[in-house]
Amino acid sequence: MSTNTALAFLAPVVPSAAFAISYANPKSTPLWTLSLLVLSYSFTATSILLLPLDLSTEDYESSIDSGWKVNYWLTFILAWVVLPISLEYLQSGYLAPRARLADALRTNMRFYMYAGIGGVVLYLLLLAFGGGMNVIHFLMAAGNTYGLLLVVLLLGYGLVSIPRSMMSKASPHEQLERRYLLASTIDTDLYESVWELQDVEECVEKILLRRSSTHDPDILDYLSHLSSAMELNSIEFSSEMATRRMKTGRRFTSNSTAAHSIEDTSSASLLDPSCELTVGNLAVINSQLMKASSALRHAAASHSALVDEVEYFTALTEGVQPPTPRSYGGDEGLCTRLFSSVNQAYLYGRYFFLAHLRSTFYTVYAVFCALLSLLVLWSELTMGFPLNLSPFTPLLNLSGFWLQVLVMLPLLYMSVAVYGSLFKVRIFGKYGLRSRKRSDGPALAFSASYLVRMQFPLCYNYLLLLHPTSSPSFLNLMSSMDTIPLFGTSFSVYAPLLTVFLCVATYLNWYGRIMKSMGVDHDDAVLYGGGEGEEEGERGERVKEGMALVRKAMRGRGVGVVGGEAEGGGGREEGGAGRGGGEVRGGVRQPSIDVGGMGGIGEIDIKPTFGRGKNKYSRLDNEL
Numbered sequence: 001m002s003t004n005t006a007l008a009f010l011a012p013v014v015p016s017a018a019f020a021i022s023y024a025n026p027k028s029t030p031l032w033t034l035s036l037l038v039l040s041y042s043f044t045a046t047s048i049l050l051l052p053l054d055l056s057t058e059d060y061e062s063s064i065d066s067g068w069k070v071n072y073w074l075t076f077i078l079a080w081v082v083l084p085i086s087l088e089y090l091q092s093g094y095l096a097p098r099a100r101l102a103d104a105l106r107t108n109m110r111f112y113m114y115a116g117i118g119g120v121v122l123y124l125l126l127l128a129f130g131g132g133m134n135v136i137h138f139l140m141a142a143g144n145t146y147g148l149l150l151v152v153l154l155l156g157y158g159l160v161s162i163p164r165s166m167m168s169k170a171s172p173h174e175q176l177e178r179r180y181l182l183a184s185t186i187d188t189d190l191y192e193s194v195w196e197l198q199d200v201e202e203c204v205e206k207i208l209l210r211r212s213s214t215h216d217p218d219i220l221d222y223l224s225h226l227s228s229a230m231e232l233n234s235i236e237f238s239s240e241m242a243t244r245r246m247k248t249g250r251r252f253t254s255n256s257t258a259a260h261s262i263e264d265t266s267s268a269s270l271l272d273p274s275c276e277l278t279v280g281n282l283a284v285i286n287s288q289l290m291k292a293s294s295a296l297r298h299a300a301a302s303h304s305a306l307v308d309e310v311e312y313f314t315a316l317t318e319g320v321q322p323p324t325p326r327s328y329g330g331d332e333g334l335c336t337r338l339f340s341s342v343n344q345a346y347l348y349g350r351y352f353f354l355a356h357l358r359s360t361f362y363t364v365y366a367v368f369c370a371l372l373s374l375l376v377l378w379s380e381l382t383m384g385f386p387l388n389l390s391p392f393t394p395l396l397n398l399s400g401f402w403l404q405v406l407v408m409l410p411l412l413y414m415s416v417a418v419y420g421s422l423f424k425v426r427i428f429g430k431y432g433l434r435s436r437k438r439s440d441g442p443a444l445a446f447s448a449s450y451l452v453r454m455q456f457p458l459c460y461n462y463l464l465l466l467h468p469t470s471s472p473s474f475l476n477l478m479s480s481m482d483t484i485p486l487f488g489t490s491f492s493v494y495a496p497l498l499t500v501f502l503c504v505a506t507y508l509n510w511y512g513r514i515m516k517s518m519g520v521d522h523d524d525a526v527l528y529g530g531g532e533g534e535e536e537g538e539r540g541e542r543v544k545e546g547m548a549l550v551r552k553a554m555r556g557r558g559v560g561v562v563g564g565e566a567e568g569g570g571g572r573e574e575g576g577a578g579r580g581g582g583e584v585r586g587g588v589r590q591p592s593i594d595v596g597g598m599g600g601i602g603e604i605d606i607k608p609t610f611g612r613g614k615n616k617y618s619r620l621d622n623e624l
Contacts, residue, residue: 002063004053009067011037012045020444023433028294029441031227036078036086040448043075044455049410051459052404054472066474070459075452076143083449088440093287095225096278103283144478147457150450151418155380155461156502158417159373166366170359172316179310180546181539186299186306187549193299197233197292202288204230206273214277222282227290233293237300239605291309294440301438307553320355372413377503379465380496386466396468411462418458422450442495 020037050071052066088104123138167172204226275281323344353361375391382389394407433439433447460478469477504510509616 002061003048005063005067008046008049008053009042009071011049012042016045017043019439023081023437023439023445024438025297025437029444033086033090033441033445035446036082037444040075040078040083040452043071043078043319044451046071047075047455047459048408048415051411051463051472052407054474055407055466055468056400056403057472058470061473065476068473068477072456073141075456076140079449079452080143083445083452084111086443087442087449089443091287092289093283093290095221095283095286099279099283136180140478143453144457144460147454148461150422150451151454151458151461152499153502154418154421154454155376155414156499157180157506158414159377159423159499160503160506161421162413162417162435163366163373165372166362166369170362170366172313175313176310176317177543179313180543180550183306183310183538183549185241185544186235186302187553189305190296190299193292193296194237197237197289197296200285200289200292201230201233204285205275207275207285216277218279219282221284226282226286229286229289229293233289237293237296240354244271287290294442297438297440298443303553307557310550311554316354316358320351322351322355332528369413372410373417373503375408376414377500383496390465391465392465392468396466407466410460410465414462415455418454419451460586593621 009046017038019041020034024034024037046067049063050067055067057064068192084102085104086107088107089100092100094100094103094104121144126138168178197608206228207226208223211220214220275285324533325344377393379390392407392410395403398406456478459474463475463478465473
C-alpha cells in the first residue's frame with residue numbers, strides 16, 4: 001500500500017475519535033461501541049479522501065484499488081452486520097453478555113430473513129431475464145441501490161435547506177421565531193417521554209413488590225438491577241419527573257395485547273405488572289426501561305438546548321456587551337500577563353464578530369452555499385445528457401494537490417447536505433445526535449450505520465457528475481451497479497428529476513406540508529406545514545404559545561427568574577432576588593451577551609443585564 005493510500009486511512013482516525021468523544025455520553029457508551037464509531041467515521045472519511053486521490057492518478061495503481069476494496073467491504077460489514085447487531089445489543093434487556101448477543105442476533109435475523117427472501121426472488125428474476133451473474137456483485141448492487149435511493153431523496157432537501165438555514169442564521173429574530181415554533185413540539189416530546197418512563201417505572205415498582213414470591217437467583221438479579229436503575233433514574237430525571245409526571249399511570253391494560261414477552265412464556269404485555277416472573281419477561285421490561293430512560297434523556301437535552309438557544313438569540317437581539325478591560329497587579333508575572341493579553345484580544349475579536357460581522361458573514365456564507373447547490377443541481381440535471389455540461393468536470397484538468405482539494409469540496413458539501421437532511425426527520429428523534437457528550441450508545445450506532453451505508457453510493461453519484469474520461473479504480477469497483485438495470489447506471493436518467501422535484505418542493509415549502517400530511521414528524525412540517533393561510537393568523541399564535549412555554553421553562557430552571565412581580569411587560573426589577581440588574585419582561589429577566597466575563601476562553605457568557613433595544617417580539621412579550 002502506497003504512502004498516500006495509507007495516509008487516507010490513518011489521517012481521519014484522530015478527528016473521528018475527537019468527534020465521537022465529543023458526542024458520546026461516557027456513562028452510557030461502552031468503550032467497544034466508541035471504537036466501532038471511530039472505525040465507522042474513519043472509513044467514511046477515507047472514501048472522501050480516496051476518491052480525489054484516485055482521480056489524480058493517471059495510471060492504474062494497485063494500492064488504490066486494494067484500498068477501495070478493503071474500505072468497501074469493511075464498511076459493508078459494519079453497515080449491515082456489526083452496527084445493527086451492536087444497536088440491538090445495547091438496547092437488549094438481558095444482563096449476561098451472551099444472552100444479550102443472542103437477543104440481538106434473534107432480532108436482526110428477522111430483518112435478514114425478510115431481506116433474504118426478497119433478495120432471492122429478485123436474484124431469480126434477474127437470472128431469468130438477464131443471464132448469469134456473480135452473487136457478490138448482486139449483494140453489492142443491492143446495498144448500493146438502497147444507499148443511492150436514500151442519497152437522492154435526502155440530497156434534494158439538503159441542497160435547499162443548507163443555504164436557507166445559513167440565511168436564517170444571519171437574522172437572530174428569525175432564529176428566535178424558529179425556536180418558538182418548535183417549542184410546542186419539543187415540549188410535547190418531553191411530556192410524552194416522561195409519561196412513557198412513568199408507565200414503565202410504575203410497572204417495575206409493582207413487580208418489585210413481588211420480590212418475596214421467588215427465590216430464583218437469576219430472577220433476583222434482574223429485580224436488583226431494575227431497582228438500581230430506578231434509583232439512578234430518580235436522581236437523573238428528578239426535575240422532569242416532578243414537574244411533568246401524571247398522578248396515575250396511563251396504560252397498564254390498554255396495551256395488553258400490543259406486545260408479548262420475547263420467549264412468549266405468557267400472554268402478559270410489556271407493561272403488565274402481573275406477568276410471570278421469568279428471565280425473558282424481566283429482560284423485556286428492563287429493555288423498555290432502558291429505552292424510556294434514553295428517550296427522556298434525549299428529550300430533556302433537546303428541551304434544554306432549545307432554552308439555551310432562545311436565551312442566546314434573545315441576547316443577540318438586545319445587544320452584545322463589550323469585554324471588560326483587564327487591570328493588572330504588580331505581582332503578576334510575564335506569562336500571566338501574556339496569556340491575559342491573548343485572551344483579551346480573542347474576546348475583543350469575538351465581540352467585534354458578534355456585534356458587527358455575524359450577519360454579514362452568514363449572508364455571504366448562504367450565498368456561497370446557494371451557488372454551490374445550484375451547481376450540484378445543474379450537474380444532477382445534465383448527468384444523463386449526451387453532452388457533458390457539468391461545471392465540475394474542468395476540475396479534472398488540474399493536477400496534484402489542487403485537483404485533490406477542489407474535487408473534494410463539492411463531495412464534502414453533498415455529504416453535509418445528505419446527512420443533515422437525515423437527522424431532521426424526527427422519527428429518528430431518539431437516535432438523533434446531541435453534542436456535549438449527550439448522545440447514548442444506540443443513537444451513535446444508528447447514525448454510524450446510516451453514515452457508512454450512504455457514503456459509497458454518494459461517492460458514486462458524485463463520480464457520475466464529474467464524467468471522468470479515464471476509468472478510476474472506484475468506478476471499476478462500483479461496476480456491480482449494472483447488475484440491477486433499473487437502479488444501475490441508467491439511474492442517472494431519472495434520479496435527477498426526483499432530486500429537482502424535492503428541491504422545488506423544499507423551496508416552496510411543499511416538503512413540510514407533504515411530511516405533515518403523511519404523518520412524518522419533521523422540522524419543516526412544524527415550521528412550514530401550516531400552509532400560506534397560516535402565516536398571518538395561526539403562525540402568530542404558535543409563536544406566542546412557544547414563547548410562553550420557553551418562559552415557563554426559564555422560570556423552572558431558577559436561573560434569571562425575578563424575585564418578585566414585574567410590572568407591565570418591560571419593567572425593571574426592583575430589589576428582587578435575581579442576579580444583578582436586568583430588564584424584566586413577563587416575569588423573566590432577559591439576557592444579553594457579555595463577552596469577556598468570568599467564563600473561560602471559547603465560551604459565550606449569557607449574563608443578565610439591562611436590555612438596550614427592542615425586537616419584533618416586544619408586543620408578544622408584553623402580552624405574556
